[in-house]
Each structure stands twice: as C-alpha cells, then as structure tokens.
Amino acid sequence: MAAFVKTESGKRLTDMMTRNYFNNAVRAQEGGFVVWIAIVVPAEIFLGFENIVYAVPESFAAMTAARGFGPQLCQKSEKMGYSMDICSYARIDLGSGLASEGDASALGLPRPHLLISNNNNCSLLVKWFDVYHREWGVPHVVLDIPFCYENQKPKDWEYISAQFHDLIQTIATLSGQKFDLDKVREAVRYSSEASRHWKRFIRCAENRPSGITAFDSFVQMAPTLTMRGTSELAEHYRLLADETEARMAAGLFPVPDEKYRLLWDNIAPWHQLRKMQQRLAELKANIISASYTYCLGCLEGDYRPTYYSPDEDPLAYLARIQNFSICPQGMHLRRQAMTQAIERAGIHGVVFASNRSCKPYSLMQMDQQKYISQTCGIPATMVDVDHADVRNYNENNVFLRIEALLEQIDSRSEQHLKH
Numbered sequence: 001m002a003a004f005v006k007t008e009s010g011k012r013l014t015d016m017m018t019r020n021y022f023n024n025a026v027r028a029q030e031g032g033f034v035v036w037i038a039i040v041v042p043a044e045i046f047l048g049f050e051n052i053v054y055a056v057p058e059s060f061a062a063m064t065a066a067r068g069f070g071p072q073l074c075q076k077s078e079k080m081g082y083s084m085d086i087c088s089y090a091r092i093d094l095g096s097g098l099a100s101e102g103d104a105s106a107l108g109l110p111r112p113h114l115l116i117s118n119n120n121n122c123s124l125l126v127k128w129f130d131v132y133h134r135e136w137g138v139p140h141v142v143l144d145i146p147f148c149y150e151n152q153k154p155k156d157w158e159y160i161s162a163q164f165h166d167l168i169q170t171i172a173t174l175s176g177q178k179f180d181l182d183k184v185r186e187a188v189r190y191s192s193e194a195s196r197h198w199k200r201f202i203r204c205a206e207n208r209p210s211g212i213t214a215f216d217s218f219v220q221m222a223p224t225l226t227m228r229g230t231s232e233l234a235e236h237y238r239l240l241a242d243e244t245e246a247r248m249a250a251g252l253f254p255v256p257d258e259k260y261r262l263l264w265d266n267i268a269p270w271h272q273l274r275k276m277q278q279r280l281a282e283l284k285a286n287i288i289s290a291s292y293t294y295c296l297g298c299l300e301g302d303y304r305p306t307y308y309s310p311d312e313d314p315l316a317y318l319a320r321i322q323n324f325s326i327c328p329q330g331m332h333l334r335r336q337a338m339t340q341a342i343e344r345a346g347i348h349g350v351v352f353a354s355n356r357s358c359k360p361y362s363l364m365q366m367d368q369q370k371y372i373s374q375t376c377g378i379p380a381t382m383v384d385v386d387h388a389d390v391r392n393y394n395e396n397n398v399f400l401r402i403e404a405l406l407e408q409i410d411s412r413s414e415q416h417l418k419h
C-alpha cells in the first residue's frame, strides 16, 4: 500500500518558503531594491549586491495553483481582457498583481523596482512582464538568450555573458548599490552544491521500487527558484537526499508495490499533485521521473549534472547553464536527455502532458512521442492538461489514457515473456 507521509524535508520546505516570502516583504518595506525575475534569470547575480530582494512570479503562480486559488485569479485577469488561451501562470499573476496593485501584504510579492525577463523559455513571459512595465512604469530588462537547436555555441555563450555584465551595471545604477563578484562566486558555489544533492535525490528514482515520486520533485524544486545561491538551499537539499536515502534503507517507499515506472513530460499539474499521485498508486503506478525536474543543474540535452569549479568565472558559468530548462531546447537535445533518463531509471512508459497553457513545452511532443516509442521500445501516451488552471483539466479523460498505457505495458511484458 502507498504511504503518503509528510517527511521532515516536507515540513522544512514549508517553513523555508513561508519564511522566504515573509522576509522578502519585510526587506522590501525596509528599503530593499526589489526585482521580479523569470525563473531562469541567474538569481546568484543579485547576491553580489548589498540588498536586492528578488521575487519570482512564476513560482508564486505555481504555489497559488497548488493551493487551489488558480481559477479565481485566472478569472480576474480574464475579466480584465486577458484571453483564456494565454499561460495560466501569467493569468494568475496578473489577476493578483494588477488587482492588488502589487501590495505585498495582500498577496505575497512586494512591488518591484525592476523587472527582468528573458526570452529563452518563451516570448509570452516578456509580454507578461511588459504589462507591469506599462501599468506601473517599472523598467524592464529583457535578456536575449538564443534558442538552442544544438548545444550552446561559444558565440552565444559570449553574447549571454556580455548581457550579464550589462545587467549588473543597470542594477548598480538603478539601486545605487555596490557589486562584489566574490559574493556571486560564493552564491554559485552554493547553487552548485545544491545541484549535487538535488541529483542525489532525483537518482533515488533509479531504485526498484523508486524512493521518490516525480510529485516529490515538483514540490521540492520550489526553493531552487526562490532561494538560489544560498547556503540554506544547499543544506536543505543535502538533508532531503539524506532523508530519502535513509527511508529507502529502512524499506519505506512511496509506492511499495510499484509495478509501472512512468516518466512525465511537462510542467506539473499543480492542482492535481496529491490526487493524481494517490490514484496512480492505487493502480500500482508511479510517475518516478519528470523532464521538468531532472533537468535542474544540467546542461542542455543532458540528464547528467554539471558543476561549478572554484577557479571558473562565475558569470561565464551562469551563462553556460542558461539553457538547462527544456523549453529553449531543440528536438534532438530533448530526445537525448529523455532517452538517458528512460534508460537510467528503467522507465516502462511515458506520459506526455500536452499543456494548454505552455505551448513552448508542448509543441514538439507529438514527434517526441513517436520517437520515444520507436527508439526506446516503450509505449507512450498523450494527455491534455493545464498546469495551473483546473478548468482545463478532465481527470477521467486523463486516467482513461493512463490506464490504456498501463495495459500496453502489460501486453508488452506478456509478449516479452513468451519470446
């Protein structure tokens, strides 16, 4: 039987996240310079300054959706004229940000002095931040990060690094604060250490039965977005990996009678985490791995991590890892990393979640599905989801497809036994 318990790391995560939001609000009130950033903007740079508070609207939207408030905030922004076809993160954030006029005490994010987006995950995000730029008159820096059809080229690397230097100048001018590269070096060292422990945690999925579910990784990735570059994050992931390994050694597994080991491709369905995990466990199925979380700390197209070495230029390192998330990666790179994940974790089937809200993630999935089925010799299915707007999700339809996938896995293993 599946055992769903709140682990020590789960409790610590709740405390850390609550404290982070609270501290940000207090620091902003006390005069901190506030920036709102897209998730892949290298937050370690801000730690090089004296007092920069950074907030991440995408993370805030995911948390809001997980708490069940997605639809009501989406509806607020739809009433303001934003189409239901745009990303639900944007609709949640605009619904809360514009309605509250950025009032930290009401909704969690202190009002920004500067917006920093980038265009490598998607161009929608640039437009979304531009709304605040227009409505509130806040300056908006857009980092132009080249899409990578192939591995990042040296000229792209240099182009990105140069923009980081410009960004530092801009922040120094606007905030009046001094910048110290050694502080960034220290922050990058902590991020790299955090990645090392994160990978140790992710690799608990390679055990049979798996020591984790992908849902654990979805929840636990939150501080990577909001607390990058801190010793607290590195320590949290160390304890998370230690605790998970200790639970496995004690024979404690999320789905002890696991029969089906699945991989999820796309952002988490934040409104369904516990429910989906529970229903899958009743079918003896576990989504043990997810492209959204195994890519953290890796280079594009690779499941294996890459780490910072102390003699490296920290800004050059940050520029090199700018394409780690899946969206800015071409088909070939996505396939490469997914194939590695399938082989390492002994995956039986893949669930491609076609995400109505995130077109950049979903665009190549049909070709990807065909490729994985043919090349890796495992079945795959496609389900319709929306990561943060439950109104675009139909549980019965999704499980109909997943159950059909499990039947395909059964029939393949029966055939395998006959030969």
Ligand code: SF4
Pocket: 058, 087, 088, 089, 090, 121, 122, 123, 124, 125, 267, 327, 357, 358, 359, 360, 361
């Ligand atoms: S469309 Fe996708 S990549 Fe763009 S902001 Fe939304 S979730 Fe992020």
